[in-house]
Amino acid sequence: MSLKTIQAAPGFQDYLPKEYQDLLEDGPFFQQRKVSELGSFKEAIEEHPMCAGCAMTLFIRLVYVGLPSLEHTVICGTAGCGRLAISQGAVPFVYGNYGDTNAVATGLKRGLDIRFKDQPKDVVVMAGDGGLADIGFHAVMHSWFRKEKFTTIMLDNEVYGNTGGQDSGMTQKGMVMKMAPTGKKFEKMDMLGLAKTAGVAYTARISPTNPTRVANTVRKAVLIAREVGPTFIQAYTSCNIEYAIPTPKVMDDAREVEKDRYGYLEYFSDEAKTYWEESEKERKRLRKAEK
Amino acid sequence: MTQGNKVAYPVVPGPEGILPPAATMMGVPLPEEGEGLVEGRIVGEQEALETAAIALLTRKNATLFPGPLVLWGWNDHTNEKAKYFFDVANELPGIRIIPMPDYRPIYPKIDPEAVINPCHPNLTIWHNKIEACVFIGVHCHFANITLKMVRAGTNCYTIALCAEAGHEDAMCSVPNFDIEKLVRFRDAIIKVKKNGIKPLYEGKGIIPTGWAQISRLSGKPVEKPKDDLLEVGVTGAFSHELETGLDDTAE
Numbered sequence: 181m182s183l184k185t186i187q188a189a190p191g192f193q194d195y196l197p198k199e200y201q202d203l204l205e206d207g208p209f210f211q212q213r214k215v216s217e218l219g220s221f222k223e224a225i226e227e228h229p230m231c232a233g234c235a236m237t238l239f240i241r242l243v244y245v246g247l248p249s250l251e252h253t254v255i256c257g258t259a260g261c262g263r264l265a266i267s268q269g270a271v272p273f274v275y276g277n278y279g280d281t282n283a284v285a286t287g288l289k290r291g292l293d294i295r296f297k298d299q300p301k302d303v304v305v306m307a308g309d310g311g312l313a314d315i316g317f318h319a320v321m322h323s324w325f326r327k328e329k330f331t332t333i334m335l336d337n338e339v340y341g342n343t344g345g346q347d348s349g350m351t352q353k354g355m356v357m358k359m360a361p362t363g364k365k366f367e368k369m370d371m372l373g374l375a376k377t378a379g380v381a382y383t384a385r386i387s388p389t390n391p392t393r394v395a396n397t398v399r400k401a402v403l404i405a406r407e408v409g410p411t412f413i414q415a416y417t418s419c420n421i422e423y424a425i426p427t428p429k430v431m432d433d434a435r436e437v438e439k440d441r442y443g444y445l446e447y448f449s450d451e452a453k454t455y456w457e458e459s460e461k462e463r464k465r466l467r468k469a470e471k
Numbered sequence: 472m473t474q475g476n477k478v479a480y481p482v483v484p485g486p487e488g489i490l491p492p493a494a495t496m497m498g499v500p501l502p503e504e505g506e507g508l509v510e511g512r513i514v515g516e517q518e519a520l521e522t523a524a525i526a527l528l529t530r531k532n533a534t535l536f537p538g539p540l541v542l543w544g545w546n547d548h549t550n551e552k553a554k555y556f557f558d559v560a561n562e563l564p565g566i567r568i569i570p571m572p573d574y575r576p577i578y579p580k581i582d583p584e585a586v587i588n589p590c591h592p593n594l595t596i597w598h599n600k601i602e603a604c605v606f607i608g609v610h611c612h613f614a615n616i617t618l619k620m621v622r623a624g625t626n627c628y629t630i631a632l633c634a635e636a637g638h639e640d641a642m643c644s645v646p647n648f649d650i651e652k653l654v655r656f657r658d659a660i661i662k663v664k665k666n667g668i669k670p671l672y673e674g675k676g677i678i679p680t681g682w683a684q685i686s687r688l689s690g691k692p693v694e695k696p697k698d699d700l701l702e703v704g705v706t707g708a709f710s711h712e713l714e715t716g717l718d719d720t721a722e
């Protein structure tokens with residue numbers, strides 16, 4: 181069997197809907213697209229049913245730009261707002277039960293590695309803070325302890341958005357919401373600290389204020405996971421509905437929160453640092469040679 | 472397996488209403504190699520092929536729904552199979568081809584002239600008033616849901632040309648559908664036409680479906696099919712008048 185999954189069989193090209201023809205002719209496959217090219221090529225995701233102005237959708241759009249090889253990626257998600265958009269992307273999407281994502285991703289990644297020995301396949305978990313820090317907590321932690329080679333991206337809107345505003349472990353202490361009327365009772369969980377303790381190779385905290393940085397961070401996390409070990413991105417992706425942020429102010433909020441308590445942070449394990457520095461050097465050398 | 476004349480559960484065009492039972496739960500068996508399944512009954516392969524041919528030639532707006540396993544050139548076998556798929560299509564005057572390129576749930580809307588989606592296949596069938604269709608190259612687990620939904624909500628005659636075990640939820644199905652069987656299917660269509668089955672539509676070949684979209688967006692000149700070819704059927708499934716003025720407060 182070949183891996184040429186992204187081409188129409190002879191004669192079928194003309195019967196494909198326009199969207200698919202565009203994906204084949206001018207899509208994001210087999211090349212690394214840049215944020216600066218957005219709007220000039222057919223993206224892996226366009227229509228979705230999430231709320232207008234939701235910062236999570238912007239972040240998800242940028243993740244698709246950052247993924248280093250879309251045609252060899254499987255995304256694993258679960259219940260929560262994000263999957264409404266992620267399931268529309270032109271990248272295979274596996275829906276783990278709520279809480280199971282990192283166990284499902286473990287099986288997927290190990291299976292793909294056995295099945296495709298010569299072709300790295302990237303598995304990326306992308307799910308909400310409730311799905312990863314609360315109900316999926318044990319599966320997330322154990323995938324890290326076991327050093328499973330895939331990336332976990334937390335869409336941290338600091339609330340259970342999809343079910344109408346319950347507090348999660350990632351909600352700030354004291355926060356009052358529709359379904360947390362007496363306020364969140366304990367501190368926001370330190371998932372970045374836990375990741376470091378569990379031996380995660382690369383962690384990053386990020387807001388969607390700088391699109392190029394989002395795409396680069398995702399790319400870095402996926403490439404390090406491929407070679408070194410588990411990686412984790414915790415992304416502030418505000419819920420404008422549950423936090424009552426007026427749609428035009430969503431990015432103002434992201435900038436404020438970033439400045440206040442969600443600034444860009446990166447942590448590399450020693451092995452990840454060495455790997456990344458060397459691979460960057462190699463990429464620079466190749467780019468020079470191309471010129 | 473042979474079954475005589477007894478049918479545990481007739482798998483016939485609907486609309487059967489919401490949540491029809493899985494035919495397998497009602498005792499409909501799968502056909503074995505050399506056999507076919509017609510409306511819940513095991514028959515010989517040739518009989519199944521001819522039944523499918525007659526349905527496609529005589530029912531309104533017959534359509535082929537190629538799924539991902541034949542649509543994408545993902546291996547040499549698929550690339551080879553494509554030619555035989557079109558050989559079949561070319562024997563069916565007025566046939567349409569509407570693809571099912573993948574299984575994304577496609578919200579918030581689909582273009583039912585250009586695509587069929589396994590999560591709401593009825594939308595495409597209703598919109599195009601399709602009364603006979605072929606699913607080919609659709610993975611079993613999605614074909615199962617799709618076939619049941621079509622039976623639940625439409626009067627479409629479903630034919631599953633399955634590369635694996637066949638589908639008991641289709642009205643007509645033949646298992647292990649490889650290139651040789653595509654050739655035999657084309658021959659069966661030619662044979663029933665020769666034996667006097669008059670195709671509903673005249674002429675030869677495929678109507679470009681989604682033609683409006685294809686020509687407008689791709690810039691490729693596509694001829695609009697003649698109006699009489701676009702004529703639509705009015706049957707039980709589609710004949711209801713839209714109810715207006717429903718009273719929200721009525722008990």
Ligand SMILES: Cc1ncc(C[n+]2csc(CCOP(=O)(O)OP(=O)(O)O)c2C)c(N)n1
Pocket residue numbers: 259260261262277278279307308309310311312335337339340341342343348
């Ligand atoms: C096992 C299980 N428990 C509960 C639910 C109900 N459920 C669906 S979405 C959701 C909350 C999602 O919150 P989060 O993971 O933070 O994602 P968000 O919607 O905020 O993006 C819950 C509790 C479920 N689908 N499965």
Ligand code: SF4
Pocket residue numbers: 230231234235236261337341342418419420421422
């Ligand atoms: S409920 Fe909140 S997180 Fe979910 S789509 Fe709407 S704005 Fe986004």
